[in-house]
Amino acid sequence: MTQSSRKPPTHVQSVIKRFLENRLALVGLIVLTILVIGSLGAHLFSPYSYSAQDLGYGARGPTLKHLFGTDPLGRDLFTRVLFGGRVSILVGVAATLVALCIGVTYGAFSGFLGGWVDRLLMRVVDILYAFPFTIFVIILMVLFGRNIVLLFCAIGAVEWLTMARIVRSQVMGIKKLEYIEAAITMGQSTPTIIIRHIVPNVLGPVIVYATLTIPSVMLLEAFLSFLGLGVQPPMSSWGLLIKEGADALEEYPWMLIFPGCFLSAALFSLNVVGDGLRDALDSTSVKE
Amino acid sequence: MKPLLRVNNLSVSYALKKSMFASSESSTVFAVQDVSFTINTGEVVGLVGESGCGKSSLARSIMRLIEPSCGEIVLDDLALQKLSGNALRKVRHKFQMVFQDPYASLDPRMNSGDALAEAFALHKPTAGTPNATQVVSMLKRVGLGAEIAYKYPHELSGGMRQRVAIARALAPQPMLLIADEPVSALDVSVRAQILNLLGALRTEFNYAMLFISHDITVVNHIADRVIVMYAGSIVEAGLRDEVLKSPAHPYSRALIAAVPDPYAPFSLNRKPLPFEPPSLSCRAKACSFHTRCPFVLDMCKESVPKLQPFGTHDHVVACFRVGEI
Amino acid sequence: MLSVDNATISFATAQGQIHAVQDVSFVVQNGETVGIVGESGCGKSVLCLSLLGLLPMPPARQEAGEALFNGTDLYALTQAQLRDVRGNQIGMIFQDPMTALNPYMRIGDQVIEPLLVHKKATRAQAYEKAHNLLSDIGIADVASVMKRYPHELSGGMRQRVMIAMTVLPHPSLLIADEPTTALDVTVQDNIIMLLSGLQKNYAMSMIFVTHDLGVVARIATRVLVMYAGQIVESAPVAKLFASPAHPYTKALLDAMPSLHKRAAILNALGGMPPDLKENMTGCSFAPRCAYVKRECRLASPLLLPVSEQHSTRCFRVQDGSIAGAL
Numbered sequence: 001m002t003q004s005s006r007k008p009p010t011h012v013q014s015v016i017k018r019f020l021e022n023r024l025a026l027v028g029l030i031v032l033t034i035l036v037i038g039s040l041g042a043h044l045f046s047p048y049s050y051s052a053q054d055l056g057y058g059a060r061g062p063t064l065k066h067l068f069g070t071d072p073l074g075r076d077l078f079t080r081v082l083f084g085g086r087v088s089i090l091v092g093v094a095a096t097l098v099a100l101c102i103g104v105t106y107g108a109f110s111g112f113l114g115g116w117v118d119r120l121l122m123r124v125v126d127i128l129y130a131f132p133f134t135i136f137v138i139i140l141m142v143l144f145g146r147n148i149v150l151l152f153c154a155i156g157a158v159e160w161l162t163m164a165r166i167v168r169s170q171v172m173g174i175k176k177l178e179y180i181e182a183a184i185t186m187g188q189s190t191p192t193i194i195i196r197h198i199v200p201n202v203l204g205p206v207i208v209y210a211t212l213t214i215p216s217v218m219l220l221e222a223f224l225s226f227l228g229l230g231v232q233p234p235m236s237s238w239g240l241l242i243k244e245g246a247d248a249l250e251e252y253p254w255m256l257i258f259p260g261c262f263l264s265a266a267l268f269s270l271n272v273v274g275d276g277l278r279d280a281l282d283s284t285s286v287k288e
Numbered sequence: 289m290k291p292l293l294r295v296n297n298l299s300v301s302y303a304l305k306k307s308m309f310a311s312s313e314s315s316t317v318f319a320v321q322d323v324s325f326t327i328n329t330g331e332v333v334g335l336v337g338e339s340g341c342g343k344s345s346l347a348r349s350i351m352r353l354i355e356p357s358c359g360e361i362v363l364d365d366l367a368l369q370k371l372s373g374n375a376l377r378k379v380r381h382k383f384q385m386v387f388q389d390p391y392a393s394l395d396p397r398m399n400s401g402d403a404l405a406e407a408f409a410l411h412k413p414t415a416g417t418p419n420a421t422q423v424v425s426m427l428k429r430v431g432l433g434a435e436i437a438y439k440y441p442h443e444l445s446g447g448m449r450q451r452v453a454i455a456r457a458l459a460p461q462p463m464l465l466i467a468d469e470p471v472s473a474l475d476v477s478v479r480a481q482i483l484n485l486l487g488a489l490r491t492e493f494n495y496a497m498l499f500i501s502h503d504i505t506v507v508n509h510i511a512d513r514v515i516v517m518y519a520g521s522i523v524e525a526g527l528r529d530e531v532l533k534s535p536a537h538p539y540s541r542a543l544i545a546a547v548p549d550p551y552a553p554f555s556l557n558r559k560p561l562p563f564e565p566p567s568l569s570c571r572a573k574a575c576s577f578h579t580r581c582p583f584v585l586d587m588c589k590e591s592v593p594k595l596q597p598f599g600t601h602d603h604v605v606a607c608f609r610v611g612e613i
Numbered sequence: 614m615l616s617v618d619n620a621t622i623s624f625a626t627a628q629g630q631i632h633a634v635q636d637v638s639f640v641v642q643n644g645e646t647v648g649i650v651g652e653s654g655c656g657k658s659v660l661c662l663s664l665l666g667l668l669p670m671p672p673a674r675q676e677a678g679e680a681l682f683n684g685t686d687l688y689a690l691t692q693a694q695l696r697d698v699r700g701n702q703i704g705m706i707f708q709d710p711m712t713a714l715n716p717y718m719r720i721g722d723q724v725i726e727p728l729l730v731h732k733k734a735t736r737a738q739a740y741e742k743a744h745n746l747l748s749d750i751g752i753a754d755v756a757s758v759m760k761r762y763p764h765e766l767s768g769g770m771r772q773r774v775m776i777a778m779t780v781l782p783h784p785s786l787l788i789a790d791e792p793t794t795a796l797d798v799t800v801q802d803n804i805i806m807l808l809s810g811l812q813k814n815y816a817m818s819m820i821f822v823t824h825d826l827g828v829v830a831r832i833a834t835r836v837l838v839m840y841a842g843q844i845v846e847s848a849p850v851a852k853l854f855a856s857p858a859h860p861y862t863k864a865l866l867d868a869m870p871s872l873h874k875r876a877a878i879l880n881a882l883g884g885m886p887p888d889l890k891e892n893m894t895g896c897s898f899a900p901r902c903a904y905v906k907r908e909c910r911l912a913s914p915l916l917l918p919v920s921e922q923h924s925t926r927c928f929r930v931q932d933g934s935i936a937g938a939l
Binding site for chain 1: 348351353376377378379380381383384385387388389392393394395396397398406407410411453456457460
C-alpha cells in the first residue's frame with residue numbers, strides 16, 4: 001500500500017525512535033542484552049559445570065584456561081558468574097513480575113474506586129511498609145526452609161507496596177482528567193475505561209518503575225545471599241559470589257572483582273534503560 | 289411546546305473535607321442552589337457567570353458526572369437523575385459534552401481516528417465496527433482533513449483539538465450538547481472559527497445547546513436565550529436581547545458594564561463593583577448579591593428574592609427592587 | 614523615554630531557529646500607555662521579557678537591536694546592572710499573581726521587598742509606605758491582609774498586591790504582561806481602573822500586553838498590533854478601532870464577538886500563523902490575507918506611516934489601493 005508508507009508513525013514507533021536516539025540508553029540496552037544472553041545461555045558459553053571442582057587446581061588467578069580464575073574449591077569462576085547471573089536475573093524479573101501483578105491491580109483498584117475502599121487498602125499498605133523486611137524474610141526462611149521460589153515471593157511481596165502507591169497516585173490523577181469524563185459521558189463502561197484510557201496512560205511510569213525495580217530486587221537478593229539467607233550453594237548468584245569474594249578479598253581479589261563488575265554493569269544498564277524509557281514514553285517532552 | 293430539557297430545583301453541594309484534627313463541624317458548600325430552567329428543542333441557551341458561580345457544577349450535574357444533592361433533570365421525558373449504571377449508559381448518547389480544555393479532554397495515547405471510532409462504536413452497535421469513511425466524513429464536517437485521523441493530540445493545535453472534541457461529541461447524534469467554556473482557551477481568530485462551526489453544525493445536527501461561558505460577548509453571539517448565574521443561583525433569565533440589551537438585575541448590569549468592548553462608550557470614572565467573592569459556604573438567608581450591590585436595602589439582607597417575571601417573553605429576575613432601579 | 618529600535622530575538626531549538634521577534638521598533642513617551650496586542654505566539658511576551666533581560670540565553674539570542682531607556686541601552690547591560698533597573702526603574706506585572714508571589718512569604722514582607730532590595734527605605738518606612746498604598750488602592754483591613762499568605766487571598770486581591778508591590782519603588786516604566794487574563798470581567802474592570810489611576814498618580818509610562826482588543830481600548834493611548842514576531846500596525850487607540858490600517862487588525866476586529874454589533878457569522882480568519890522557524894519571503898500575513906497581491910509574496914513590507922502617528926506594515930494600504938476597503 002502506498003498509503004501506509006506515508007502514514008505518520010504510531011505512538012509505539014515514535015517511542016522506539018526517541019529511545020534509540022538516546023545514546024546512553026542504547027548502550028545500556030546492548031550491555032543488558034549481552035548479560036542476559038550470556039547468563040541464560042551459560043551452558044553454551046562455558047565448558048565447565050558450575051559445581052565441577054578441580055580440587056588439585058585450587059584458587060588461581062585468571063588464565064587462558066579459566067578466564068576469571070577459580071575459587072578455592074577449583075570451580076571455574078567465569079562459569080559461576082554466568083550461572084550466578086542466571087539466578088540473579090531470574091530473581092530480579094520474577095520478583096518484579098510478582099510485584100507488578102499485585103501492585104498494579106491493587107493500586108488501580110484503590111485509586112479508581114476511591115473513598116473508604118481506598119483508605120482501607122492504603123492503610124494496609126502503610127502497615128506492611130512498617131514491617132521490618134529482614135525479619136520477615138528470616139521468619140519465612142526459618143519456617144519453610146531456604147527455597148528459591150520462596151525467595152521470589154518474599155521479595156515480590158515487599159516490592160509491590162511501592163508499585164501500588166505509584167499506580168494509585170497515577171490513576172487518581174488521571175481519573176479527574178476531562179478525557180476520562182468524556183469517556184464516561186460517551187457511555188463507556190468502567191472496565192473499558194480502565195483498559196482503554198487509564199491503563200495506557202499509567203503504563204509509562206509503571207514500565208519505568210519496573211525496570212528500576214529489577215536492579216533493586218537484585219540488590220536485595222545479593223543482600224540476602226550475603227547474610228546467608230538467599231541461594232543455597234553449590235548454586236550461585238551474583239550476590240552469593242560477591243559474599244564469597246568479599247570473604248577471600250585479601251588472598252583472591254579476582255573472586256570479588258568479576259562478579260562485582262557484572263552486578264554493577266547490570267544495575268547500571270537497567271537504570272539507564274529505565275531512564276531512557278521514561279524520557280521516550282513522555283510524548284509531551286518533545287513537541288513536533 | 290414541550291421543552292427538551294427541564295431542570296427543576298436542582299442543587300449541588302459539596303461537603304468540605306473535614307480534617308482529622310479540625311474541631312469544627314463539617315461545612316457544606318452549595319455550588320448550585322435551587323436552579324430551574326428549560327431548554328427547547330434546537331435552542332441555544334447561554335449561561336453566563338463568573339468563576340465559582342456554579343455554572344460548571346450545573347453542567348456536570350446535568351451530565352451526571354457529579355451527583356446533584358436534590359432536584360429533577362428531565363431530558364426528553366427521561367428522568368435522568370433517577371437513572372444509574374447501565375440504564376444511564378444506554379441513554380448517554382442523547383446528551384453530550386464539549387469540555388473547556390482541549391488539551392485535557394482528548395486521551396493523549398489515542399489518535400483522533402480511534403477517539404472518533406470509539407464514540408461511533410458505542411452508539412451504532414448494529415452497524416458493526418465503525419468504518420474509516422464514517423470517521424473521515426465526521427472529521428470533514430468539523431473542517432478537518434482525513435490525515436488528522438492519524439494524529440495524536442500533542443500534534444494538533446488548540447483549535448484542531450477542539451474540533452476533534454466537537455466531532456466526538458456529535459458522533460452519537462445527541463439532542464443536547466453541553467458546551468462548557470468551549471472557546472475560552474482559544475485565541476481570538478480560532479475562537480471565531482469554533483463559534484462559527486458550532487453555529488453551522490447546529491443546522492445539520494439539530495441539537496439544542498447549553499453554552500456556558502464567562503464571556504458575555506460570546507454568549508451574545510451564539511445564544512437565543514441567556515441565563516445569568518451568581519453564587520449558585522439564577523439571578524436573571526430571558527431572551528438574549530432582553531437580558532443583554534436591557535438587563536434588570538444589578539449584577540447583570542455590572543457584568544455587562546464591565547465587558548471591555550472597543551465599540552462601547554465607557555468612563556474610567558465610573559465606580560466598579562467591589563470584588564469580594566461571594567461566599568458559598570452557607571445557604572444564606574439573604575440575597576447573595578447584597579454585599580456588592582449598589583442598590584442594597586435592609587430587606588435584601590433579610591430574605592432571598594425569588595425569580596419573578598419582568599416585562600415580557602419569560603424574562604425573569606431575582607431582585608426586590610427590579611421595578612425601581 | 615523608552616525607544617526600542619530594530620529588536621530581533623531568536624530561539625535555538627532542536628528543530629531549528631525560531632525567529633520570535635523580528636525588527637521591532639517603537640517608542641514609549643513619558644506618561645503614555647502603549648498597548649501591545651496579538652495572539653499567542655506572536656512574540657509580545659518575549660519582547661517584554663527581553664527588555665528586562667529575563668530571557669534565558671541560550672536558547673534565546675539577541676540578534677540585533679537596541680532599547681534605549683532614559684539614554685541607556687537595556688540590551689547592552691550586564692545582569693548585575695539590570696538588577697538595578699529591574700523593580701527599581703522598570704516594574705513588571707505578570708499574568709499569574711499566584712506563581713509570581715512567593716507562597717511561603719507573608720504579603721507584607723513581600724510587598725516591601727523591592728524597596729528594601731533597592732535600599733530606598735528602612736524596614737519601618739517601607740512597611741508604612743506599603744500600608745498606605747494598599748489602603749489607597751482599596752484594600753480593606755490592610756493590617757490583616759499584610760499578615761496573610763498569598764493562597765489566602767482571591768485572584769483579584771493577589772493581583773492588587775502584585776501591582777502595589779511593583780508600583781511601590783516608583784518605577785518610571787511599568788510593563789504589564791496580560792495582567793487581567795486570568796481574572797473575571799468585573800475584577801478585570803477593577804484592575805484596569807486601578808492601573809490607569811496609578812499610572813496617572815505616579816506619572817508612570819506603561820506597556821500593557823494583552824490578547825484582548827477590548828481591554829486595550831480601555832487602557833491604552835497607543836496600540837501596537839503584533840503578528841508573527843513583527844509589529845504590523847501602530848496607531849492611537851481611537852484611530853485603530855475607527856480605521857484599522859492592516860488586514861490583520863481588521864480581521865481580529867471582525868473575529869471578535871461584540872455586545873453592540875451582532876452578525877450571524879463571525880468573520881473568522883482562516884489558516885494558521887506562519888511557522889517562525891522558516892525564513893519568510895514576503896509579508897508574513899500574506900498566506901491568510903484577503904487582500905493579498907503578487908507583490909506581497911515577493912517582498913516584505915516595512916512599517917511605514919500612512920497618516921499622522923499611524924503606521925502599517927502593508928503594501929496595499931501604503932499605496933492606497935485598499936485603504937477604503939478596510
